Each structure stands twice: as C-alpha cells, then as structure tokens.
Amino acid sequence: MNYKNKIKAILGASLILTASACESYLDVNENPNNPQDAPITGLMTNITYETSLNVYREGNAVGNYVQYFASPNPASGSDTMEPLNFSSMWFSLYNVMTDLNELTKKAEESGASHYLGAGQVLMALNLGMTVDLFGDVPFSESFNFTTVTPAYDDDQALYNNILTLLDQGISNLQSSETSASIGPDDFIYGGDIDTWVKFAYTLKARYMIHMKGKEGYNASEVLAAVANGFDSNADDASVTYFEQRFNPWANDAINNANLLLTGWISEQFIEALDGTSYPTVDPRLKLMVGTTDEGEFVGTVNGAGRGNAPEQGARSTLIEGQFYTSQQSPLLIATYAELKFIEAEAAFDTDKARAYEAYLEGINAHMDMLSVDEDEKAAYLADPSVSMGADALTLNDIFKEKYVALFLHPETWNDARRFDYQYKDMTLPDNLNPNLGGEYIRRLAYPDSEVSRNGANVPSVTLTDRIWWDQ
Template sequence: MKRYIIIALVIACVSCTKHIEDLNDQTKKPTGVPPASLFANAEKNLVDIMTTPSVNYNIFRLNAQYWTETTYNDESNYDLTTRNIPQSFWNSLYRDVLYNLKDAKRGIPQQDPQFTTPEQIRNELAIADILQVYAWSVLVNTFGHIPYSQALDIDAHPLPVYDSARAVYYDLFTRLDTSINALETGAASFGSSDIIYGGDVAKWLVFANSLKLKLGLIVADFDPVTAKKVVEAAAPYVMTSANDNAALIYKESPPNTNPIWVELVQSGRHDFVIGKTFVDNLVALNDPRVPLYFTADAAGGYSGGVIGGDNKYSTFSKPLDRIQEPTFEALLLDYAEVELLLAEAAARGFAVGGTTIAHYNAGVTASIVYWGGSEAQAADYLATTGNYATLPGTYKQKIGLQKWIALYNRGFDAWTDIRRFDYPVMETPEYAISGYPQRYTYPAQEETLNTDNYDAASAALGQGGDAVSTKLFWDLQ
C-alpha cells in the first residue's frame, strides 16, 4: 500500500513541476491600467500629499506657523531628518504622481479609436501634462535642483542627473504654453475620471493659465522681464470666480476621505493646536476669519501655542471642526489666490488689467466668503483693519500678509510666499535646530544611491549646499 502511495506522490510532483515556470504568472494582476484610472489616481495622490498634515510627509503648515505641535514638537522646531520627511515627500511626488501621469500619457494614444477622438486624445495628453507641470513646480520649489530631464526612466537612467532649478522652471513655462495651445474646449477629455474638474476642458484651460500666472510671479524678483511676459500673457485667461477653483471634494468613507480627518480624527491623536504667530496676527487685525479658522481656547478667547514649545492641547485654540470633516474639500489653486497674484502683478507694474487695490480687495473678499463669511464682513474689514492703503509696509508685505491669511490650509503655498516675500516674519521656534527652512534637504537615498549626481547638485546650489538654509534661485534677489 505504501508503495502505491509513494508512486502516486512522485507522479503528482512530476505533474506539478512540469510547468513550474507558470507559477510566476500573476493571473490576478491586470496587464494594463486604463489611462483615465492612472490620471485619477495621480490627481488624488497629488491632492492628498499637498493636503495631509502627516508629519511624515508634509510639515508645511508648521513651517507657515499656522499650527504648532503638542506631544511631539520636533517638526515645529524644523527637524526634517528624524522622520526623513524630504525622502517621503520626494518619493510620493515622483512615484505616486509623476510616474502615474507618465504611464497615463503613454496609454492615452493607444485607446480604442472607436470610442476616443483625436481631439480627446490631445486634450487628455495636455491635461496630464499640466498636472505634471504642477507637480514638477512643487518639487523644484521644495528642493531646488532636481532630476528632471532624465527622471521617470529607470531603464535608461537609473541614476538620473539633476537639472538646474532655473532650467526646469523655464521648461515648465514652455510646457504650459504647449498644453494651453493644445486644449480644445469643445472636445471631451477624461470625463468623470477627472476628480477635480469632471473632464471640463475649459476649466483646465483656466487652471493652466492661473498656474502660469503663479509661476511667473514666483520668478519675478529674479527675472522680471520673463515674469512680465509670462504674467501678462496669462492674466486675461485666469480664474474669475470660486467656480474655477481646483478643488477635490473627498468622500464620506475611507480610503477617499479628507486626509486631515484621517490624521486628526480617525487617528484619535491630539497633536496640533493653532500657532501663536498666526492667531495673534488675525486677532490684532480683528479679522473676520478668526472664528472661521479656529475654535475658542480654554478661556473662551483665541490663543495659539508657542511655536515649537511644549504646548498643552486643551489650553489653546484648535483647527475648526469644518476642515476636519471627512468630506471637506482640498484646493490646489483658487480664485482668492489668483486675485492676490493679480494684485501683486499690478503693484509690480505689469499690465494685467485692474488696479492693485481692486484685485487685493477681490482676493480678500473671495477668501472671507469661501470660508463662510459675508460680503458685508469683507467690506467692513477692507474699510478698516484690512485696508490696503492704511496697512503698514511695502506692497509685498501688505499682499504677503493677506496671502498668508488666505492660504490657510494650504501650507506649501504659504511657505513659498513667506520665502519669496520674506514676510510675515516667522517666530523662532522654542527649540529650533536651524534657521527658517528655505528648502527641504535632499533625500538620504539620493546621497547614498545617486551619490555623484547628488554631490554635483549640492555643489551647484551654491554656498551652503544641501542645507535647509540655502535659498532657491528665485529668492536670491
């Protein structure tokens, strides 16, 4: 009996191993992902990483001193290395956003021509490239020189060189122009797979021009001639109301919930209170957004924690419940910011139509109304403590202050403006380990695996090299 059992096992083993290489086939893995799905995934990943308050990725609200920490205050004191924050942010943008968009662009022309017109293909390629430009601009405004021309091609360039930040910027202007010219508003695009604009090509055209306006002004101190050309070309076609906002509305249930809800509510953690720098400025201005941004503190007023200090969660004002709702929308770019950009452009003497004060007033009003205030509150504020003419300082300080207030919940953009305006002045954190961060340092993986190119990029950054104190090219004037 044992003899037959052994023979049967041998036969079974021979039968099982005859095509053993078939075990490597992943029968449940799709051979291809539709480009529309890749695009939607890239959109969500981009908005998530720009919105999350996770200290493993995004500490920009802390850099802008909107919030400060309670239990663990390392990041409020500019500690980027303990959690290797630059590497996590870098990888998320390259891997989860730019690679997805590259794969989407590769698949778009291969769609079935029975269901996809040439015009739709051109629109989808242009929109995917516009979103790539946004992601590239975030990387270059965070790190400076970055892998760009050789990036996203691991087979040809496993160790990509770093392009200069300036060269990247100027190529982004060219790419935006190409994509803007390619868009056909009468044709389709991604449809419902586009979770920001629902496939509305006209909205993407407005977004692209608004992004062009924004990037043009970022380089205005460094290269006013190019900035003027870029800004004036974009200005007639930018956002004209909150209906143009680039917004992603989250869902009620995970995994598509507002990442602020994930970190502040679902986690059950109490890690953040409002920063003293921010709340003190708004209270001094009697700004109508105070109760729209913050809860009352333990004493019934509004107060913020010491930046980088050992703050008690129950004592200070906290983010209002509204932005902690699972469905609260996140913004990549909005009308209030665009109007304040136009105010800056007008103050610089660029021909963008309208006056500095008119655009300033429109931007402040749009921000107050977006957050739940009224037109009447905005008008009263602009006639008193928020009045452009009577606020102290230069145009950069006046507009910089209002942009900082309006960009609440968009820490990255606020951090960018703080660096280029040098205003408002941020408090020195209680236990700061460096001066104010002018950039993220490069990921540790780059120093270890892409050493030669990392060394070259660090040297090219100039005095200071790969340090948080090294200013980016557009901030050297």
C-alpha cells in the first residue's frame, strides 16, 4: 500500500477509531464524543489496524508460556503461569468484533460484497484468537442491546462459526458484483481482493489443523485450503507501521533499552538456536534477538529471573532495528512460512515426500523473510539434522522449525498445547504456580472485568482445563 495513502487513511479515520464500541455489551454507556455512525471505510481502517495489534497483544500475553520470553524478575506471574488478568486484551478483541459486526451489517445493506467478505474473514480471525485463548466465550448475544450479560457459546460450536465465516468471506470476496471497492482504507492488503482470498484459505488451513485428531478433522480439506492459500512471502498478511505509529515490538525493544525490563529472551529459545539443543547453529538467531554486552547470546531461565546478572546487558533481549523490531517493521498476522508448516503437518501421515518438501520450504521462506545470508542459509539447510530426508522427517522436526518461524506470534501457543509442549529441552519454569500440579498452562483465566460484569455466565474453569481441540 502506498505510504502516503496510509497516512491519509489513518488521519482520516482518527475521529472514528472507537465509533461503534458503545454498541457492545462491553460499554453500555453512550459516549457523546464518539460519532455513532462510522463510515464503512473508517471502520475498515480501524479494524485492520487493531486486528494487527490484537495479534501483538496475544503474542505478548503468551510469549512467556512458549518460552520466547522470560521475565527478568524471579517468580513473575507471566513466567510461572499464574491466573493473570487480561481484561484489556479481552476488551480489545471484543471492540474489534463489535466494529466488525457493524461493518458487515453496513456492507450487507449496501451490497458491498468485498467489504462484507473481508469483514467475515476478520471476524473469523478475531473470534478464533479469542476462542483459542479462553475456550467458551460470548458471541451470539454479544453485539446488540438485548443484554449486557450475554450467554457463553460452546468453543467447539464457535469453531463451526469460524469456518462458516471463512467460507462466506471467500464467497463474498469472489463476487463479481460489489457496490464499493476496498482501497487504502485496508491496512493489510490495500484492497487486493485476490490476496484476501488467499488469506482466507490460509486461515482455514490454520483453524482446521487445530482440529487434528478430533472428529471432523480431514487432512485432505486442510491440504485443499493450503492449495488455495499463500503462494509466497509476498502474500503475507501484515500491517506495516510508519512514522506516526511504531511497530509495538519496536516499542518493547526501545523500552528495554531504556531500562524498563521488557523483551528478555528465554534460555529455551536461545538454546534452540545456538547449537545447544540441536546440532547446528541457526543463522537466524542474530537477526531475531540481541546479544549481551559481551557479544554472546545468553537467555534468562523462565521463573528464575536474572539471577546473579542483574545489570542490563548481561542477558539477550529484543533490540531495536531487527526484522521484528524496527519502528516501521510489518506486524505479521499470517505468513506463507506458517502455511508451509501446516501443509507439512497435514501431509505427514500420508505423503512424507510432500511433507518434507513443505517443511524445507517453510524454513526457506522464513530465512528469506529475515534476509539470511545465502551461504549461511545453504549451510543450515545442508546440515543433516535439518535436511534429514523425507523418510527420517518427524513431527518434532516440523514443530521445531515452525516454533522458530512463528517467533512472537500467538499461534505458537496453540501449537505448543497441541504438541503437549514437547519441544526439545523445554522444561517447566522455576517457581511454577503450585495450582497447576506440575502441568503446563492450557488456557487463560477469564478476565476480572468479565467476572465482575457477567459473572453468572462465566464458566468455572481452571488453568489446566483444556479447550475442545486440546482434549
């Protein structure tokens, strides 16, 4: 998307960023400072921008659980898997879905088929992110004035909604008739409808692979979605940041440099790439995280904190200026690399040759994304621990490389739970929440705001209760 158009779009939308939030049960009081009838273009601007931020918010919330991050403070609740309060993230997810409800109504009423299709795709994504974190959540009663205490819908039933929304979105995006064309108000693709369709199919593959091993899972359907999904890194769904709004991971890196102690890297992640847990050093490590002041990669043990190295610069952290942490870096929503690892997993049981080819292409795609030196990329891919051949390929290999390629992305927590946290050398954090009984966390606690507002409907669950696809 043209940079100047992006700036114009966000400035033009600045008055409507929270336009329809008051229609949700999340905010039952009318705000007289907010216009009540946001234009569809303004809604699209806010929705695409805030959806990318929801991906960041979730990635930041679960990054310690998958041991991308570790707190520099000992026994931090984020490390030790305590029941933290994610009221703000819950509100952000439902605010976007409320805007999406408004957008799809307006699009349907006006015959704007492409807006309707894109809205349905993004509703599926935001609903899917919410269900994957919390399990049962309100949806069917959430976007009108009939109740401020909506019932909770079953998580498995909501997955049917997600897939139906994606199918409807694909159909509407492919419609030859639309009363309005999406343009620079779309921060993800700038109105490129063909790529929106690929994005929808990529999300179908993502949500269907979660169902592996459960009733209704069909590997052939996953592979059919893959075939219609992204074709290269150029198709990746992302929002690119600009001078007025920094990429939020860049903000974290800047904060860390200013001694605000965020973005410290887990020992698990460092050792997965530095030759400790696996036979070869991954050339991506130096392009993803920083070194200590001594030029070494040193992680922090989850739950243990900084230990005997309290000073800044003695542990690896996110640093500004890398692929993920530059001020104008794209914030990735879904990628071609992710899709290739989904393909590898879906094909694994029936077509090892296809699985192996997709596995290698997933690595290659992520290395190209990071601009890995060609000689270093070739050396890594030639290592027998990486290029082991189709017959020797294991699911462990696929999940390990996907873990690296989805750095900072919340989808990794879905993988970790499906994989029972069986990443090589991953161990429970020190000072683990004793209520977990020596087990890994399986879901987030419902936020305090929801318990106080809608407590009669909030399900009674523990952090070890699994959502439907994880059982």
